[in-house]
Amino acid sequence: MSVRGLIVAICLASAWALPMPAESASRERTTASDSRREQAEVAALQQRMAQAEQQYRDAMQAPDEDSAARVINAALKEMKTVVDACARQHGCPLESMLGTYERLLQDTPRFEDTSNDDGLEPLDERDFAAADVPESASGAALLSEDGQRFVKMVQMNPAVQAGIRRWLTDLRPQLMDSYENYRYMQHLMSPAFRRYGLPEALLFGILAKESNGKVHAGSRAGAVGPLQFMPSTGRRFGLGDDGTGFDTRYDPRAAADAAAQYLNERMAQLGNSLELSLAGYNGGEGRALRVYQSSGGRSFWDINVYSQFPAETKDYVPMVIAAAWLFLHPKEYGIRWPSVSVHPTTITLALPASLYELTICLGNWGSRNGYLRPLRNLNPRWKPDDVLPAGTVLNVTTRIAWLYRFNCTRGKRLELAHQLMASNVQDALVRVGDPVPVSDPAPASSPAAPAPAPTRAPAKPRTYKVQRGDTISSIARKWQCDITDLAKANKLKKPKYAIKPGQVLKLDGCG
Numbered sequence: 001m002s003v004r005g006l007i008v009a010i011c012l013a014s015a016w017a018l019p020m021p022a023e024s025a026s027r028e029r030t031t032a033s034d035s036r037r038e039q040a041e042v043a044a045l046q047q048r049m050a051q052a053e054q055q056y057r058d059a060m061q062a063p064d065e066d067s068a069a070r071v072i073n074a075a076l077k078e079m080k081t082v083v084d085a086c087a088r089q090h091g092c093p094l095e096s097m098l099g100t101y102e103r104l105l106q107d108t109p110r111f112e113d114t115s116n117d118d119g120l121e122p123l124d125e126r127d128f129a130a131a132d133v134p135e136s137a138s139g140a141a142l143l144s145e146d147g148q149r150f151v152k153m154v155q156m157n158p159a160v161q162a163g164i165r166r167w168l169t170d171l172r173p174q175l176m177d178s179y180e181n182y183r184y185m186q187h188l189m190s191p192a193f194r195r196y197g198l199p200e201a202l203l204f205g206i207l208a209k210e211s212n213g214k215v216h217a218g219s220r221a222g223a224v225g226p227l228q229f230m231p232s233t234g235r236r237f238g239l240g241d242d243g244t245g246f247d248t249r250y251d252p253r254a255a256a257d258a259a260a261q262y263l264n265e266r267m268a269q270l271g272n273s274l275e276l277s278l279a280g281y282n283g284g285e286g287r288a289l290r291v292y293q294s295s296g297g298r299s300f301w302d303i304n305v306y307s308q309f310p311a312e313t314k315d316y317v318p319m320v321i322a323a324a325w326l327f328l329h330p331k332e333y334g335i336r337w338p339s340v341s342v343h344p345t346t347i348t349l350a351l352p353a354s355l356y357e358l359t360i361c362l363g364n365w366g367s368r369n370g371y372l373r374p375l376r377n378l379n380p381r382w383k384p385d386d387v388l389p390a391g392t393v394l395n396v397t398t399r400i401a402w403l404y405r406f407n408c409t410r411g412k413r414l415e416l417a418h419q420l421m422a423s424n425v426q427d428a429l430v431r432v433g434d435p436v437p438v439s440d441p442a443p444a445s446s447p448a449a450p451a452p453a454p455t456r457a458p459a460k461p462r463t464y465k466v467q468r469g470d471t472i473s474s475i476a477r478k479w480q481c482d483i484t485d486l487a488k489a490n491k492l493k494k495p496k497y498a499i500k501p502g503q504v505l506k507l508d509g510c511g
Contacts, residue, residue: 042092045082049097052078056104068406072108079104108398157301163322167208168333174212175323176338178204181213183340184374184397185226189256196260202274203256205324206281209316215250215377225249226377227259237261250380275300275317283313341366341399344378349392350409352494353417354473355384360417361408366399374400387473387497421473426480464505472497481510 052075059071079101086092167175182189182204193203210228211217218224222231225239229249234240237258239249248254259281266277266285270292279300280288291308298305300317330337353361355375364370376384378395388394396404407413464475472492476483487497489508499505 038089038091041089042086045086045089045092045097049079049082049100052076052082053100053104076101076105076108106398108402157318157321159301159318160321160325163318164326164333166319167322167326168335175208175326175335178208178213178323179327180338180340180369181373181377182207183338183342185213185215185252185377186342187344188253189226192253192257192260195257196264198260198263199324201324201327202263202320203259204327205320205322206259206278208323209320213377214373215252215380225255226252227255229255229258233262234258246381252377252380271297273300274321276305278317278320279309279313282316283309341397343398345396345398345401346393347396347401347404349388349390349394351414352387352389353408354387354421355379355382357417357421358404358408359384360420361413362400362403363407363413365403371400371403383469383471385474386471422483424477424480462507464507466499466501466503466505468501470499470501472499475499475505476510479507479510481507485509 055078056072056075059068059075079097083094083097083101086094086097189203189207190200193200207213207226211226213226215226216224217226217228219228223229224247225234229237229239231240231249234249239251239254239258240247242248263277263281266280266288267273269285269289270276270280273292276288276292279291287309291305295302295305300306306314326333326335355372358375359370359372362371367374372384374397375394376382382388408417464479466475472483472487475481476486483497485508486492486505487494489506492498
């Protein structure tokens, strides 16, 4: 075929491949119709998402927490349905819708357990994977080469078995409290033990035995904080006054980091013996080292070693190991750990309030014992009756944050909390004339006894020198003052009513 013929053939083939005018117009109409339908479907999904988001926000106006939870659950369920549909719809702005859903989900506490009367749900070892428990907490990674030492330590040791028995009987309430308190602080404390290669179960065992998870616990000997550091030992590991008057032995994160360092130091010094390291933690590192060296490195359970420790340490070591074991194997022993909503977040106080006042207005929805302990554990710097100014940022959980917005920024619960915090026992006392003593009638032959001379009540002080730890509210309660009048008399400005030790306050109108 000539070149000319080839060109003609190509042109004819191209002509046959081109659609006819009518066919092309039909396809264009179909495409336009599909596009309009897709746009309508996307618009419908966007409208459903907007309605669900508004339903979520309107839930804050519900008459009570339970009603609000039902509305919010329904709104979030609808949002998830819309997001799933958007993912299948061409042209739908999935990223935007998913962002809205995830933002609201992040700010919402878990409501699943509200129908459970006792607030508990069964957990077993596998459930701890969601709680960021490290692999080393599987039990035997407790510092042994063959992976079985911890198992044998528990199963073959009568002292540890007795400890398990005590935790499961008389001390079960303390074990439950320890777990619940720990869960609120877990994100602060467990990373330090992971960082130093120590099992989280060991951290829980120490915490349960030392303080039951109460950050402000203290001993007669002077040890304080969730892990009970003495002042001198704390200073060696960076704990103590941070320059503001706050003792960081009370700080969960700092205390856990110091405890992990301390235990690693003891393990290296005491032949990698967990028992002797715990004995040093409780009974003094000097004693533990002397016993270890003098015994030639024998086991803590050797009678000649065991007998050299005080009774408190003999009890401490097996009880810590027992609590650590129960942390890892709750289901085996019929333990149902408290279900705790612990997702961390913060709130910024809209109004001045103390932790006591917040505890009252928050209520105990979702927690049998209320939220004073979580508030104190997560905010160890503040005393519970300190009136914190508006704008103060507090560490809380998403559930506490939700309850705060619902009950502590407006409404009757807030008014009730204000009223209860302003109440003073002295305001209930009245005096109607001077007291008249009751006595037997005088005999007829003897003269009546003279009435005792009235005694005058001691004069109220006119001024007060502020002591360390005083707040305007504590001074007002002590001297029966109205806070507003007291602040006005001393030119203290809202909302902080700032005072300092040594300052002399006028007590005008008090008493």
